[in-house]
Amino acid sequence: MTLSIIDKIWREHGVADLGDGTSLLYIDRIFLHERTGSVALKGLQAAGRRVRNPELVFCTMDHIVDTLPGRTDQTRMPGGTAFITETRAAAHAAGINLFDLGDERQGIVHVVSPEQGIALPGVTLVCPDSHTCTLGGIGALAWGIGSTEAEHALATRTLAVRRPKSMRVSFDGTLAPGVTAKDMILWLIAAHSAAGGVGYVIEFAGSAVRALTVEARLTLCNMAVEFGAWTGIIAPDDKVFDYVRGRPWAPSGARLDAAIAHWRTLVSDPGARFDREIAIDCDRLAPQVTWGTSPQDATAIDGSVPDPAAETDPNRRKSMERALDYMGLSAGTNLGDVRIDAAFIGSCTNSRLSDLRAAAAILKGRTVAPGIKAICVPGSTQVKQAAEREGLDRVFRDAGFEWRESGCSMCFNAGGEGFGAKERVISTTNRNFENRQGPGTRTHLASPLTVAASALAGRIADAREVTERR
Amino acid sequence: MEKFTTLTAIAAPLLMINVDTDAIIPSREMKKVSKTGLADGLFAAWRYTTPGGREENPDFVLNRGPYRQAKILLAGLNFGCGSSREHAAWALHEWGVRAILAPGFGNIFYGNCVRNGIVPVVIDNARVEAIAAQVERDPERNRVTVDLRQNLVTAPDGSTTTFALAPADREMLLEGLDAIAMTQKRDAEILAFQARDRERRPWIYP
Ligand code: SF4
Secondary structure, three states, X not given: OOOOHHHHHHHHOEEEEEEOOEEEEEOOEXXXXXXXXXXXXXXXXXXXXXXXXXXXXXXEOOOOOOOOOOOOOOOOOOOHHHHHHHHHHHHHHHOOEEEOOOOOOOEOHHHHHHHOOOOOOOOEEEEOOHHHHHHHHHOOEEEEOOHHHHHHHHHHOEXXXXXXXXXXXXXXXXXXXXXXXXXXXXXXXXXXXOOOOOOEEEEXXXXXXXXXXXXXXXXXXXXXXXXXXXXXXXXXXXXXXXXXXXOOOOOOHHHHHHHHHHHOOOOOOOOOOOOEEEEEEOOOOOOEEEOOOOOOOEEEOOOEOOOHXXXXXXXXXXXXXXXXXXXOOOOOOEHHHOEOOEEEEOOOOOOOHHHHHHHHHHHOOOXXXXXXXXXXXXXXXXXXXXXXXXXXXXXXXXXXXXXXXXOOHHHOOXXXXXXXXXXXXXXXXXXXXXXXXXXXOEEEEOOHHHHHHHHHHOEXXXXXXXXXXX | OOOOOEEEEOEEEEOOOOOEHHHHOOHHHOOOOOOOOXXXXXXXXXXXXXXXXXXXXXXXXXXXXXXXXXXXXXXXXXXXXXXXXXXXXXXXXXXXXXXXXXXXXXXXXXXXXXXXXXXXXXXXXXXHHHHHXXXXXXXXXXXXXXXXXXXXXXXXXXXXXXXXXXXXXXXXXXXXXOHHHHHHOOHHHHHHHHHHXXXXXXXXXX
């Protein structure tokens, strides 16, 4: 029988068949954070239920905590302190692993999870956070859930899940220099819409995916949810096994050998069936940047703002008009002529060490354009420390970037930290929704390379212009 | 959880595509570690004239006459995409919404609706638009019915559309069941699975 990687992991975790394509799936790892995990832990407590296997449950502080140096439990979000202190109390009471403020393991949940060896190939991992799909990059079947479902997983270590349809997206060919995983996923979403993956679990495959580093694979899978997918996954290979080795929660010795032998079987068999296949040729892929308020509003960086009048679907036309109005852009404008006010490097999409190195290579010896507010927020305390050991913090600071403590920060506006109304931000994050980075803030999504180059130019800029000049 | 069988109510059209959960409840409106106290923040960025303010924007659909009493939303493609925040479902429920008709939903949001007594009804876009057109003529009188016992939506003109819902989801909504209590009945199976799994995949258990 030929099986896909998804079939294999699904089978391995099936506790019971509930009929109608629904399985009671065993959940290997649960991760929480202070924004949505707190309410799940409190809800469970209020119902008089206990966390089963608290040693396999993890919690970090990332969403509400401040990212300014010298931070404490105080945040600028009204009522934010209560989220931090109540999460801490509930985590201690439940006996789960907590990566608190001041702990060297603290950071953005999806950055910490592989970094600590908590996300492993072949595990099922859930978190009440939509970007849990990031961990597909390491070969985990990981997906975002609501808080009530989190209570279910915490109390029973299972979830009833209806099997989604399967899709394989094959990225073949070779990425040109300056083109990254972020550009691949933005391109996919632009080509097939933000709802293109709804109802599907996706295997990302193909030579261009295999050529990606593990960190870049995490970036690719991070935005599977922006494609509407239930989750995305990439078959683990030697790069992943090397990445996992030696991490705090990863197995070691004979247990690791046994694990790797098993993980090698987690690939789609030749002839495995998918409900849908998409093939993408990466040879001619250009860096992407968004112009609107959905991740699907992406286009090549040397392109221009599209004209809603040319759109035949009336709903789509209306949403384009609304987006252009919000973004303060008019049809036909070259994206390369759009001036920016701010640049943000951070978030679970693009804040790992390789992202910071890539941005720093562009910024080195240069300074951001006058008046640009530029901010870099490393994805975890470990990333921050590693970057500082390499002197990347100096590069960012010398270029005029703020260098912060790790957390979600201005990826989403928690009421405290955000950009201003009508401020135009080029950002390595994953959502350009209205008001996402601050009330009225205009977000353009792009790769760390594009964000760094744009910060220098004071307008949306192609990193390849900077590197070619050198 | 409150049971849902059938509902005839005012329906409010909000037909934009890709309405995300940040729009349904902005993060700054989730002020406490709580599942309640959220109705005020529902669609805050659209419903009020200033961020964090409470002065109503008269143009927003839920601020207009009969729509203030709406219990059904008529929505566009990919409604509830984005963040997993269950606060979006809690806020809608607290405000009064019990059913949403749309050509498609964000996946996590869909599950959150089912777990909170809101029926997510998937019907095609043309049908949602046709119902909206009838409703708009006289929202007070042109009510919409969602019958979960028959999986049937009845438009104001009496025309009907069937919809599909997974049997487990349907049962949970009809009976107002607590999913955790249902699963706990299988505890012996879960523990047996775990015991086998410890042998098979020892590396999972530190
Ligand atoms: S960095 Fe942004 S997208 Fe990622 S978990 Fe935090 S808030 Fe969510």
